Amino acid sequence: MSFSASVLTLYPEMFPGALGVSLAGRALEAGTWSLEAIQIRDFASDRHRTVDDTPAGGGAGMVMRADVLAKGIDHISPAGDPRPRLLMSPRGKPLTQVRVRELAAGPGVVIVCGRFEGVDQRVIEARGLEEVSIGDFILSGGEPAALVLLDAVVRLLPGVMGNVVSGDQESFENGLLEHPHYTRPQEFEGRQIPEVLTSGNHQKIAAWRRAESERLTKERRPDLLEPDPSR
Numbered sequence: 164m165s166f167s168a169s170v171l172t173l174y175p176e177m178f179p180g181a182l183g184v185s186l187a188g189r190a191l192e193a194g195t196w197s198l199e200a201i202q203i204r205d206f207a208s209d210r211h212r213t214v215d216d217t218p219a220g221g222g223a224g225m226v227m228r229a230d231v232l233a234k235g236i237d238h239i240s241p242a243g244d245p246r247p248r249l250l251m252s253p254r255g256k257p258l259t260q261v262r263v264r265e266l267a268a269g270p271g272v273v274i275v276c277g278r279f280e281g282v283d284q285r286v287i288e289a290r291g292l293e294e295v296s297i298g299d300f301i302l303s304g305g306e307p308a309a310l311v312l313l314d315a316v317v318r319l320l321p322g323v324m325g326n327v328v329s330g331d332q333e334s335f336e337n338g339l340l341e342h343p344h345y346t347r348p349q350e351f352e353g354r355q356i357p358e359v360l361t362s363g364n365h366q367k368i369a370a371w372r373r374a375e376s377e378r379l380t381k382e383r384r385p386d387l388l389e390p391d392p393s394r
């Protein structure tokens with residue numbers, strides 16, 4: 164069974180978008196994963212296909228209705244669907260490579276993309292939606308966040324990345340940022356490739372890379388060096 168992604172969105176035309184090209188696009192064509200983008204409006208019950216309403220308690224903007232979203236979720240993910248149900252949300256738990264790996268090892272994902280001010284709290288609770296954030300900034304909608312999450316997951320599916328080794332050595336995979344990379348030419352605007360990398364001494368190269376990883380992590384992301392069970 165291939166990895167199956169179902170996305171509920173007001174803009175299904177945004178999918179597969181960036182995931183229709185390159186590695187993810189080829190894997191989609193090959194059937195390594197599947198993607199359906201479903202229009203939330205199809206589950207509205209009035210003539211105007213209304214999906215949102217004014218916030219209870221007042222204030223700016225609109226809120227996505229719980230009943231319409233629940234209908235959509237029940238349609239694409241009926242009871243017994245083993246796939247986790249995610250809601251892209253800046254209030255969610257920040258996405259990590261650990262969670263990405265877990266998702267890639269599972270049967271797929273159901274993703275709800277918010278718009279406007281967000282979604283009615285009751286559908287989050289009633290359908291057990293796991294809120295996932297892609298960072299501490301606000302997007303205009305959940306769609307780009309869903310594309311980011313799926314990109315990170317799909318590249319880990321078996322057979323998608325040609326060079327499996329490159330995956331293991333990447334940033335975050337060993338709790339550190341990755342070392343710098345170099346390639347030809349040997350000299351670029353007066354800058355040389357670090358000598359050790361052209362020495363042919365694999366032990367020294369590995370030690371240099373490890374030291375550079377540690378230096379960069381200490382400098383840029385000291386938080387990664389703190390023990391954190393959630394990562």
Ligand code: SAH
Nearest residue numbers: 251252277280281296297301302304305308
């Ligand atoms: N009023 C909300 C923001 C709504 S942004 C708040 O202050 O928390 C509209 C939609 O964009 C959200 O419902 C969510 O689906 C999506 N979104 C915005 N920023 C996001 C982020 N950092 N990560 C994941 N989804 C995000």
